[in-house]
Amino acid sequence: xQKQVSQGxxxxxxxxxxxTPLLQVRDxxxxxxxxxxxxxxxxxxxxxxxxxxxxxxLGPSGCGKSTLLKSIGGYMAPTEGTISLxxxxxKKPGPDRVFVFQEFDQLLPWKTVKQNVLFALQASGKARGKxxxxxxxxxxxxxxxxxxxxxxxxxxxxxxxxxxAIARAMAMEPDVLLMDEPFAALDALTRRKxxxxxxxxxxxxxxxVLFVTHSIPEATLIGNRILLLSPHPGQVKAELNSDGSDxxxxxxxxxxxxxxxxxxxxxxxxxxxxxxx
Amino acid sequence: MTETITSPSVSRxxxxxxxxxxxxxxxxxxxVVEKPLTAWERLxxxxxxxxxxxxxxxxxxxxxxxxxxxxxLLVPTLTDTLTALWGGLYGGEILNxxxxxxxxxxxxxxxxxxxAMVFTALAMMSQLGNDLLETLTAMFNPLPAIALLPLxxxxxxxxxxxxxxxxxxxxxxxxxxxxxxxxKSVSNxxxxxxxxxxxxxxxxxxxxxxxxxxxxxxxxxxxxWAFAWRTLIAAELVFGATSGKGGLGWYIYENKNLLxxxxxxxxxxxxxxxGLAVENLVFRNIEAATVRKWGMQN
Numbered sequence: 317x318q319k320q321v322s323q324g325x326x327x328x329x330x331x332x333x334x335x336t337p338l339l340q341v342r343d344x345x346x347x348x349x350x351x352x353x354x355x356x357x358x359x360x361x362x363x364x365x366x367x368x369x370x371x372x373x374l375g376p377s378g379c380g381k382s383t384l385l386k387s388i389g390g391y392m393a394p395t396e397g398t399i400s401l402x403x404x405x406x407k408k409p410g411p412d413r414v415f416v417f418q419e420f421d422q423l424l425p426w427k428t429v430k431q432n433v434l435f436a437l438q439a440s441g442k443a444r445g446k447x448x449x450x451x452x453x454x455x456x457x458x459x460x461x462x463x464x465x466x467x468x469x470x471x472x473x474x475x476x477x478x479x480x481a482i483a484r485a486m487a488m489e490p491d492v493l494l495m496d497e498p499f500a501a502l503d504a505l506t507r508r509k510x511x512x513x514x515x516x517x518x519x520x521x522x523x524x525v526l527f528v529t530h531s532i533p534e535a536t537l538i539g540n541r542i543l544l545l546s547p548h549p550g551q552v553k554a555e556l557n558s559d560g561s562d563x564x565x566x567x568x569x570x571x572x573x574x575x576x577x578x579x580x581x582x583x584x585x586x587x588x589x590x591x592x593x
Numbered sequence: 594m595t596e597t598i599t600s601p602s603v604s605r606x607x608x609x610x611x612x613x614x615x616x617x618x619x620x621x622x623x624x625v626v627e628k629p630l631t632a633w634e635r636l637x638x639x640x641x642x643x644x645x646x647x648x649x650x651x652x653x654x655x656x657x658x659x660x661x662x663x664x665x666l667l668v669p670t671l672t673d674t675l676t677a678l679w680g681g682l683y684g685g686e687i688l689n690x691x692x693x694x695x696x697x698x699x700x701x702x703x704x705x706x707x708x709a710m711v712f713t714a715l716a717m718m719s720q721l722g723n724d725l726l727e728t729l730t731a732m733f734n735p736l737p738a739i740a741l742l743p744l745x746x747x748x749x750x751x752x753x754x755x756x757x758x759x760x761x762x763x764x765x766x767x768x769x770x771x772x773x774x775x776x777k778s779v780s781n782x783x784x785x786x787x788x789x790x791x792x793x794x795x796x797x798x799x800x801x802x803x804x805x806x807x808x809x810x811x812x813x814x815x816x817x818w819a820f821a822w823r824t825l826i827a828a829e830l831v832f833g834a835t836s837g838k839g840g841l842g843w844y845i846y847e848n849k850n851l852l853x854x855x856x857x858x859x860x861x862x863x864x865x866x867x868g869l870a871v872e873n874l875v876f877r878n879i880e881a882a883t884v885r886k887w888g889m890q891n
Contacts, residue, residue, distance in 0.1 A: 389785075408788075409785070409789050410789075411790055413789075414790075415786070417782050421783065422782045424805075425887040435790070435800070439790040439791060439796070468887060470888025
């Protein structure tokens with residue numbers, strides 16, 4: 317279980333934190349049915365997320381990271397294992413875990429930017445009236461969209477739509493933000509800018525975020541803790557620390573190169589294992 | 594001399610150019626940037642003007658042909674038709690008949706919409722309701738409403754009720770089918786967003802499903818309206834007046850018997866005008882205020 321200690325982290329791998337984790341994922345196996353198959357998305361995945369973590373789930377496509385996030389969101393019950401938030405087992409979707417999706421169509425097209433944020437606050441009963449309006453405008457301002465508060469989503473660019481989605485999620489002040497590759501559909505320049513903005517927002521409000529990505533540079537930039545998942549089905553391969561600077565580890569390799577090697581090694585193993593059959 | 598043409602190794606190297614960096618002008622210093630439209634373009638851009646022009650051309654064609662044919666029993670002139678229409682409106686006869694028709698229409702339309710809502714709600718709530726709606730629409734949607742009129746007359750007798758029954762049948766299936774398929778095609782992301790913020794049951798239907806499916810719902814409402822209007826006029830033609838009142842269809846039928854063809858045309862024109870008015874005033878405004886404003890339809 318303590319395999320990550322041998323990955324060149326002997327210096328920091330000592331004491332485990334004594335505070336209780338915010339989100340606990342224990343031995344979670346996820347399966348879903350397609351027409352022909354029963355697909356196992358993840359197998360016995362465990363990890364802890366603490367207050368104010370920027371926790372990244374990283375892995376190649378098909379490692380079940382999005383499915384895992386959906387399950388934490390409460391949209392899908394695990395086949396075995398438990399997911400608990402603040403000690404309570406997650407059973408259904410709720411406003412204490414707010415999603416930011418990859419798709420641009422997550423905004424309600426029939427509501428303006430401001431109404432979209434307000435809708436979230438009112439539908440969940442988090443805030444009403446003047447208080448809700450103030451809070452909505454405050455978070456819209458945080459993502460620099462005050463000028464567009466009365467615009468409809470279809471008039472905004474992709475990056476702006478994602479910023480609205482982030483503002484809407486943050487206005488809820490949830491226990492944990494669940495971000496499912498929120499910048500994957502953006503162009504490279506916008507993505508870079510959004511990553512910086514997200515870090516800026518984090519240092520302002522110190523929210524807890526669980527961030528799914530398949531990009532190694534994005535993972536090392538955004539995360540302070542990175543969970544590496546292997547593909548088909550997803551299993552925990554490593555849990556690494558990151559400070560955003562892609563530091564050179566004790567073995568003389570950059571963090572991103574180490575992650576790359578670990579993911580790459582998996583592919584070679586599979587190729588070696590294939591011929592006998 | 595040939596050097597410049599026949600040395601491919603040299604010509605494949607792109608020329609060296611110097612780099613340059615320059616300052617851009619701030620957009621506030623641009624002044625006014627626009628390309629003025631010509632007077633013709635500005636006129637052409639007005640939808641009502643284009644459509645008025647088309648109607649004008651059709652009117653002239655009608656008038657010319659009718660004068661050329663010179664047989665008021667086959668095709669009366671536009672002026673005769675308009676005179677008949679004016680007479681009918683002024684005397685109150687067309688107006689009364691039209692009001693009768695519209696009143697019946699609204700009763701049938703409203704009842705049809707209500708039933709469509711009930712069926713769609715059932716279909717959204719359970720698989721059995723879903724199957725029920727699918728089976729019923731498959732059975733009854735292709736059945737022309739007017740074919741039920743004889744049966745309706747036997748069941749409900751001569752009166753408004755039998756017409757309303759037929760109207761309900763013409764509205765219900767079209768609206769239910771469209772609404773249901775609209776609900777089913779709401780994107781999964783939007784559904785998840787709704788549930789994420791704690792919506793369920795009626796709140797979920799009202800605040801997520803209905804607005805998200807609104808383009809389909811609106812199409813259903815339009816088709817239902819057109820079906821109802823057609824069915825009503827047809828029913829009145831077949832079935833005539835009820836207790837001396839009667840609607841536009843009856844007006845047309847009556848005047849055909851009297852060989853007052855301009856009045857027949859006036860009746861038809863009224864049917865068309867009411868249809869156009871509802872399409873352009875009611876549905877167009879609903880569209881502009883909803884699906885087009887939301888960018889769900891262009």
